[in-house]
Amino acid sequence: MKPLRQLTSRTAVLADDNIDTDRIIPARFLTTTERTGLGKHAFQDWRYLEDGSPNPDFVLNKPESEGCAILVAGHNFGCGSSREHAPWALLDAGIQAVLSSEIADIFRNNALKNGLLAIVVEAEAHRWLLDHPGVELTIDVAEGFVQSPDGERFGFELDPFARHCLLEGVDPLGFIQQHEDAIERFEQDRQAAA
Amino acid sequence: MTAPRTLFEKVWNAHEVCAQSAEHPAILYIDLHLVHEVTSPQAFAQLRQRGIGVRRPERTLATLDHSTPTLPPDAAGKRQYVTEAAEAQVHQLEANCKEFGVTLHGWDSDARGIVHVMGPELGATQPGMTIVCGDSHTATHGAFGGLAFGIGTTEVGHVLATQCLLQSKPKTFAIHVDGHLRPGVSAKDLILHIIGKIGVDGGTGYVLEYRGSAIEALSMEQRMTLCNMSIEAGARAGMVAPDEVTFQWLKGRPLAPSGAAWDRAVDEWKQLVTDPDATYDREVHIDANAVGPTVSYGTHPGMVTALDAALPDATTDDQRRAMKYMNLTPGQAMTGTRVDVVFVGSCTNGRLSDLRDAARVLKGRRVARGVRMLVVPGSEAVRREAEAEGLHQVFLQAGAEWRAPGCSMCIAMNGDIGQPGQLVVSTSNRNFEGRQGKGVRTVLASPATAAASAVAGRVADPTDYQTGVAA
């Protein structure tokens, strides 16, 4: 995971509420044993027509979405399954941040662990973002704000540990491993109690 | 004196290796890690890359369920995998378990089954445990009074490597259900009703505790159905305090404690109740008497309705999109909607009592012409028990297919799949667009409602089919 301090990009908007992980990456693509290569199937059944050609009405297929790394999505994005294939597919498709008024717990955890910024903003800011597709935003991870071109800022909350991992580009596994002594003590205490 | 605590807090506290602080989440010890073929390959690959082993193979238990065919091997004995990738994924888990010393209930095991059916059957799932799996329906295991939740593949790697997980403490949410469920109304109807009440994101950030007289009256299998769908309300976990029903169900199972250890365990498990003065962050009250046969009509599990009620007007974009996808109109009732396929199975409703519910309706009746019905037991154990009772004969005589255990059409990644536009009445847990195949319209229902709908060829009320037909 690369350190991520700041991200600047135009937005693409998928305004639907409750976009679930089956819509992000349909189950038939989950037979992979790799983390990469899922980008071409992100939003598959939404993004392609019957004959396999790109659906011109789907936002991410529009010319103006070219190069957009920030996705603004409707309420409760990422609900459903725990498949980490969802953030893998988005990252592989060039999406580096998702902004919504609510993001499902497991998806958000998975996203942050892969360096995909899953950010919850206040309802009012969310409405503004939904109404301004294509706006260029800067997301500042260290300071915890999203800035619009005219300098307006929305703050967002990020668990300090997740922030630390994003800024340093570290997987939390190392942190758990540093507590090996405590884990061992825990196991011994339990053994003794049994 | 310690402050009064909820069931969740008792289990959480007992597993804190390191408490949560301002700088980091808690490090939580995991008692049982369940593994399946879809969400584990990348985690094992990471261990291999870093040169680390599985810390506690004896706390890790694997099965094959998602990508596995439910049809028998062909004449040459070859398993009928849907794709080479599906087969490769299964072989990968077999190889990983061998390499890392993890017990796998694979093709040769008579315990193989859907991970959330198998764990409890083996007695691996016990009260007070922390249980995780790379699978959101891990919530099922909370029915025994443990803290059980789904994790992503990166976290699967963390647990394999350290038997621990970094977790921020969730909030608590009590779902009080009092009164009595009417005859013919099942735990599935109840949970659909609850999700309809609190919403598809109503549980986000919370652990649910189901409690009250109607919950105490549920069988263990019904409690599993209930907890299973906690995630469909956005809650990562659902719990029920263990009681005599729990202990009786567990006693004598292969991995449950026995002898003096059993008595000691039960004494401890009896402490796993919410203290009288403990408080929750949120509470709702549900009247069980008011719950009737309930089904979903839309494209997420919060869009539910009583079977015979008029569908609501679509007031949001979300609802309009759902109605269009489902080809339904406000004002109509779900009963009478034409059905193409009926699926009975999954970790929600693939247990013996579920198959009995379906068989009771089907006995002496036939699946309507033009309707395809699949009955898929949740595990090899369920298959054996069902066959011993002759339930498979009831299904076969009615014209349904009787398959080998697996997730099957719940996730439709093994080849058991609906066709675009088809309407599937399904006892599974998700009705998302495309969940059961591209363009497939899913109606979530109880096993009895599913079976009644198979007979009628239309979504039908099971209470009309509760009495047997004379042979």
Ligand code: SF4
């Ligand atoms: S039956 Fe369905 S919900 Fe349950 S584990 Fe399998 S795919 Fe997941």
